[in-house]
Amino acid sequence: MTFAKAINTGLRKALERDPKVMLMGEDIGTLGGVFRVTDGLAKDFGTDRVVDTPLAESGIVGTAIGLALRGYRPVCEIQFDGFIFPAFDQITTQLSKMHYRSRGRLTLPVVIRVPYGGGIGAVEHHSESPEVLFAHTAGLRVVSPSDPQDAYTMIQQAIASPDPVLFFEPKGRYWEKGDVDTDADAVAAPSTLDGARVLRPGTDVTLVAHGPTVATALKVADAAAAEGRSVEVVDLRAISPLDVGTVVESVRRTGRCVVVHEAPVLYGTGAEVAARVTEECFYHLEAPVLRVGGFHTPYPVAKLEHEYLPGLDRVLDAVDRVLAH
Amino acid sequence: MSPSGPLTDDGLVQLLTPAGERVDHPDYAPRVAHLDADALRGLYRDMVLVRRFDTEATALQRQGELGLWAQSLGQEAAQVGSGRALARQDYVFPSYREHGVAHTRGLDLTQILPLFRGVDHGGWDSDALGFHLYTLVIGSHTLHATGYAMGVQRDGAVGTGDPERDTAVVTYFGDGATSQGDVNEALVFAAVNNAPLVLFCQNNQWAISEPTTRQARVPLAARGPGFGVPSVRVDGNDVLACYAVTAEAAERARSGGGPTLIEAFTYRMGAHTTSDDPSRYRSAAEEDYWRQRDPIDRLDAHLTTTGELSDAFRAEVAAEADALGERVRTTARALGRPETSTMFEHVYATPHAVVDAERAWFEDYEASFTGGDR
Ligand SMILES: Cc1ncc(C[n+]2csc(CCOP(=O)(O)OP(=O)(O)O)c2C)c(N)n1
Numbered sequence: 001m002t003f004a005k006a007i008n009t010g011l012r013k014a015l016e017r018d019p020k021v022m023l024m025g026e027d028i029g030t031l032g033g034v035f036r037v038t039d040g041l042a043k044d045f046g047t048d049r050v051v052d053t054p055l056a057e058s059g060i061v062g063t064a065i066g067l068a069l070r071g072y073r074p075v076c077e078i079q080f081d082g083f084i085f086p087a088f089d090q091i092t093t094q095l096s097k098m099h100y101r102s103r104g105r106l107t108l109p110v111v112i113r114v115p116y117g118g119g120i121g122a123v124e125h126h127s128e129s130p131e132v133l134f135a136h137t138a139g140l141r142v143v144s145p146s147d148p149q150d151a152y153t154m155i156q157q158a159i160a161s162p163d164p165v166l167f168f169e170p171k172g173r174y175w176e177k178g179d180v181d182t183d184a185d186a187v188a189a190p191s192t193l194d195g196a197r198v199l200r201p202g203t204d205v206t207l208v209a210h211g212p213t214v215a216t217a218l219k220v221a222d223a224a225a226a227e228g229r230s231v232e233v234v235d236l237r238a239i240s241p242l243d244v245g246t247v248v249e250s251v252r253r254t255g256r257c258v259v260v261h262e263a264p265v266l267y268g269t270g271a272e273v274a275a276r277v278t279e280e281c282f283y284h285l286e287a288p289v290l291r292v293g294g295f296h297t298p299y300p301v302a303k304l305e306h307e308y309l310p311g312l313d314r315v316l317d318a319v320d321r322v323l324a325h
Numbered sequence: 326m327s328p329s330g331p332l333t334d335d336g337l338v339q340l341l342t343p344a345g346e347r348v349d350h351p352d353y354a355p356r357v358a359h360l361d362a363d364a365l366r367g368l369y370r371d372m373v374l375v376r377r378f379d380t381e382a383t384a385l386q387r388q389g390e391l392g393l394w395a396q397s398l399g400q401e402a403a404q405v406g407s408g409r410a411l412a413r414q415d416y417v418f419p420s421y422r423e424h425g426v427a428h429t430r431g432l433d434l435t436q437i438l439p440l441f442r443g444v445d446h447g448g449w450d451s452d453a454l455g456f457h458l459y460t461l462v463i464g465s466h467t468l469h470a471t472g473y474a475m476g477v478q479r480d481g482a483v484g485t486g487d488p489e490r491d492t493a494v495v496t497y498f499g500d501g502a503t504s505q506g507d508v509n510e511a512l513v514f515a516a517v518n519n520a521p522l523v524l525f526c527q528n529n530q531w532a533i534s535e536p537t538t539r540q541a542r543v544p545l546a547a548r549g550p551g552f553g554v555p556s557v558r559v560d561g562n563d564v565l566a567c568y569a570v571t572a573e574a575a576e577r578a579r580s581g582g583g584p585t586l587i588e589a590f591t592y593r594m595g596a597h598t599t600s601d602d603p604s605r606y607r608s609a610a611e612e613d614y615w616r617q618r619d620p621i622d623r624l625d626a627h628l629t630t631t632g633e634l635s636d637a638f639r640a641e642v643a644a645e646a647d648a649l650g651e652r653v654r655t656t657a658r659a660l661g662r663p664e665t666s667t668m669f670e671h672v673y674a675t676p677h678a679v680v681d682a683e684r685a686w687f688e689d690y691e692a693s694f695t696g697g698d699r
Contacts, residue, residue, distance in 0.1 A: 048479065054517060059468055059510035066418075066472020069457070070480070074472075086506070093462045094469070101446035101458055104671040138672050138680070162674035194678060241678040 004037050004174040006148035007113075009182055010155035011038065011075065015045050017187070018073060021159055024051040024060055025077030025113075034079055035115055035174055057087035061112065065094055068108045075159055080171075081116040082125025088133070095164045096139030107162045111155075115171035116144075117212040117262050118309055121302040128299050129263035131211075132272075134166045135240040142239040143193050144168040146214035148178035150237065156186035157193050165193065168239075170212035196243035198250060202232030205319050206250040208259045208273055210236035213310060217260060220315045231319060239269055247273060248280045255286040256322040260310050265293040287325035290318045331500070331537040331544050332530065337558050337590055340565040343618045345626025347565075356569035362633040368409060368564050369628060370642050372401040372621045375425040377646035378434045379595075381653040382441070386599040390657045391441045395422040399562075399594030402620030403527050404497075405429060406567025407589070411495065411575060412488070414455065416477075418470035418496040421459040426497060430456035434649070435656040444660050463498070464505030467524065470496035471511045474520035474578070483521045484581030491579035495523040495571070501532025503548065504540045512552040512586070521578035523571065524554070524586045527561060529593035534606040549586035561591025562620040592618070665691070 001009070014021045023038055029052040032039030042050035053060050057078060064074035078084045084091075091112065098108050118127030135142045141163050145151040151169070158165040199214065200221050209217040214235045221231040232250055236243065251257045257277050259270035270291030277289050292310040300308045338353050360368075379397050386394040397404060404425025411417070411429070419426055428434055432454055439445035440459060447458040460466035474494035477483060482492045502508050503526060515522045528545055530537055537545070549556025555577070559570045567589055574585035592615040596603050628634035669684035 054510070054513050056506075056510040056513060058507055059471075059514050062465060062468025062507060062510065063472030063475060063514050066469040066474070067476045067479075068472075069469065070473045070476025072476050072479070089462065090465060090468065090507075094460075094465050097446075098458075099674055100671050102451065102671075103445070103447060104674070105447075105450060105452070107674045141673070141677075163677075241680075243678065245678075 001148055001180045002175055002177050003148045003151050004035055006152040006178075006180050007037050007155050007169065008039055008041070009180070010152045010186065011041060012044070013186065014075070014156050014159040015041065015049060020071060021073045021075065022049045022051065022067070023075045023077065024053050024064060026053060026055055026079050028052060028077050033077060035171060037113075037169075037174070038077065057083055058090050061087040061090040061095060061110070064110045065090065065098070065108060068110050069106060073109045073159060075111040075113060078112060078114045080126045081114055081128040081130055084114055084130060091134065091140070091166070092137045096137045099163070100139055108164050109159075109162050110164045111158045111167055112165070113167045113169060115174070116168045117170045117172055118299060118305050119172040119212070121305070123302070124299065127305065129261065129294070131166070131168050131239050132263060132268055135269070140164055140166055140240060141193060142166045142168065143237060144170065144211035144239065145237065146170065146173070146209075146211055146235050148176070148180045150192060152180045152182065153186040153189060154192050154237070157189075157191055160187045161193060168211055172212050173215065192237055194238050194241045194243060196234050196236045196238070196246040198232060198246065199235045200231070200233040202230040202254065204230045204254055205256040205258060205322055206232045206234060206247065206254045207315070207319065208234045208236060208247055208257065210239065210261060210269065212262055213260045216310065216312060216315060219312050220319060223312060223316055224319055229319070229323065236269070242272060242276070244276045244280070247277060251277050251281045252284045255284055256325075257285070257289045258292060258315065258318045258322055259289065260292045260315050262309055263294055264296050265291045266296045268293055287322040290322055292318045331528070331541045333544065334560070334590055336544070337560040338566045338570055339560040339563050340569060341563045341623055341627055343562075343623055345623050345630060347627065350569075353566065353569035353573065356572045357565045360565070360568070362628070362631075365624065365628060366634065366638060368405055369621070369624050369634065370645070371405040371409070371425070371428060372564065372624065373642050373646050374649055375401050375405060375428050375434070376621060377650050378428075378653060379424060381650040382438065383595065383599060385654065385657050386441070391438065392443045393441055394599045396593070396595035396598070397422045397424045399592050399615065399620070400527055400529055401425050402564035402623075403561040403567050403589040403591045406564040407495070407525055407571040407587075410568045410571035411493065412579075414489065415493045415495060415575060416455045416457070416473055418457045418466045418473070418494070419459055420463070420466065420498050420502070421461055423459070423497050427456060430454045432456055435653055438653070438657050439660055442657060442660050444663055464502040464507040467496045467498055467502070467508050467511035468514070470494050471514045471520055471522055474515065474522040475518050477521055478518070483579060493521050493523055493575040493578035495525055495575065497525045497527065499532060500526065500528040500530070500537045500540055500545060501535065502526070503545050512549070512554055512584075515584035516553045519581070519583040521581070522584040523574040523578055524584060525571065526586065526588045527591055528588050529591050531593055531597065531607070533597045533601060544588065546586060546588035554584050554586050556586040556588065558588045558590060561589030562618045562623065564620060564624055
């Protein structure tokens with residue numbers, strides 16, 4: 001099943017399980033979303049539960065907050081990463097803080113799905129990776145699946161979560177296929193919303209990735225293996241909370257760490273991971289922690305995005321550099 | 326559309342003149358016909374109590390007991406009139422100076438103090454009262470109200486004809502807020518969804534130092550029709566007119582008739598907040614003009630001429646206000662400092678490893694000063 005279909009199936013399960021779950025966003029009903037992630041759901045669940053909203057992102061998230069206060073579990077779709085900013089205020093000043101402000105009386109089980117990341121040759125504002133802007137805000141959970149199985153499981157766990165969840169979907173992977181076990185009860189399963197996983201064991205270097213860069217990391221591990229180097233790949237899954245324990249455990253074994261993500265390196269996830277690893281693994285480190293990511297430029301034009309994105313060669317180069325120490 | 330600007334008082338619904346005379350209005354007078362002398366004295370009492378609360382809180386801020394205070398002085402009629410027109414099951418989304426509405430929802434006014442003293446971000450059980458927490462980001466709560474109203478609609482709590490079930494949602498915001506995208510988005514969402522919502526704008530003439538003319542060139546109520554939202558301008562210092570227009574709008578909402586925009590033309594007689602100096606931007610003449618239109622004096626004049634307000638009742642309410650003032654002072658002063666550990670509580674509804682780790686670190690750190698384990 002494709003990544004997109006896995007999310008679609010997860011959404012369908014959630015809609016079936018709980019009548020309070022509803023989807024809302026631009027073009028998600030009749031059209032099934034610009035990426036067809038919500039394909040067929042309006043037909044099967046009705047336009048009251050799969051709602052085509054006005055073209056207003058602050059309105060989508062702001063009304064979702066009100067619906068959640070009334071007992072609904074809204075799942076908002078933001079059409080593309082670069083269009084989340086009109087909703088930034090509602091997410092960071094309202095959605096994230098209502099539970100805290102009410103001293104726990106009010107909970108806002110709202111999910112915001114964001115197709116994000118580059119590599120698909122899009123025009124500007126269609127390829128960005130704004131996840132840390134939300135991870136920097138207390139009260140939000142920020143997650144990103146990297147394969148269809150996790151996409152299927154995590155979307156259901158995000159919807160079941162009483163906390164607001166920013167669900168970042170690597171849009172470049174929507175059409176990639178993988179096995180998905182749809183029989184297992186995703187909500188009952190141990191939560192993948194706050195746990196990193198070792199996707200591929202290795203002994204020489206820990207390569208940390210999330211979302212779209214996990215596939216790159218796996219390719220890097222293959223390429224490195226061909227040169228006799230053993231790369232361990234950790235998929236963060238969650239940006240907030242960050243599962244520092246899994247990363248630290250891995251780095252204590254390998255002694256080396258490279259973090260890779262699409263967002264700019266400056267103040268990014270890599271900075272956070274590197275700082276934590278340095279604090280907790282100082283005496284185990286054989287080399288400085290390196291980061292590979294986007295540059296401190298606006299996301300470039302599509303013809304240059306492959307130079308901007310951390311591809312196989314740039315990550316391999318970083319792996320070589322930590323191994324050279 | 327009216328050629329006059331947003332500061333005109335043309336076309337205001339009025340049931341009580343500034344001199345306190347009742348005037349007829351074919352659509353709205355019937356909405357208050359059932360309010361007998363007792364009910365009118367009740368509105369008088371509400372307004373006096375709310376004003377005393379406000380005056381007391383302002384004084385407490387001056388004495389350093391509150392960090393900040395947003396006064397409702399002068400807006401008692403708009404708030405009490407609209408608030409008293411609501412049903413128990415209705416739900417209100419206020420901004421930050423709706424103390425009068427809070428009172429009508431049954432909130433013990435002293436519960437507003439912790440927010441302004443800096444010991445709590447909220448302070449009351451919003452669901453129990455049908456009165457949401459105050460919102461400080463201008464306009465954002467109008468969308469929460471709209472979404473909540475969409476939920477009410479989905480719950481089938483609209484148009485059933487059951488007076489205990491049908492529910493209206495009301496959101497309060499200022500003239501400055503009408504410039505915000507969120508308020509405009511709320512109008513769009515409410516209109517296309519036919520949401521059971523009343524958008525109650527208190528045009529108190531100023532957004533801090535900016536007059537309404539910096540926000541609009543037309544009366545604010547004139548914006549509603551462009552969204553397909555029926556709109557009404559009301560004399561915001563006339564408690565009966567505010568009651569009447571809100572009762573009508575709330576009934577429209579509850580019966581499935583959709584949203585209404587109300588512009589209550591009123592005046593903030595105090596400062597924007599206690600950190601602001603209104604003498605820098607407005608004239609004594611303007612304040613004087615509005616003092617002649619004081620909402621409490623107006624009802625007092627009416628009830629006095631009709632022989633329904635005795636000195637004894639006035640004294641009774643004044644004594645009640647004094648007692649409230651006293652209670653406000655003692656409550657404010659008695660509000661302690663919250664435990665530091667509460668800073669880490671309720672950030673998430675479920676455990677979050679980073680918060681847990683930081684909290685544990687902080688507890689260790691604090692313990693290190695008191696000779697505990699490190
Ligand atoms: C989004 C936002 N911008 C600026 C402010 C700072 N601010 C607080 S109150 C205010 C004026 C609001 O005026 P209005 O909407 O007319 O309401 P009023 O205070 O007069 O009731 C401003 C600018 C804010 N709280 N939120």
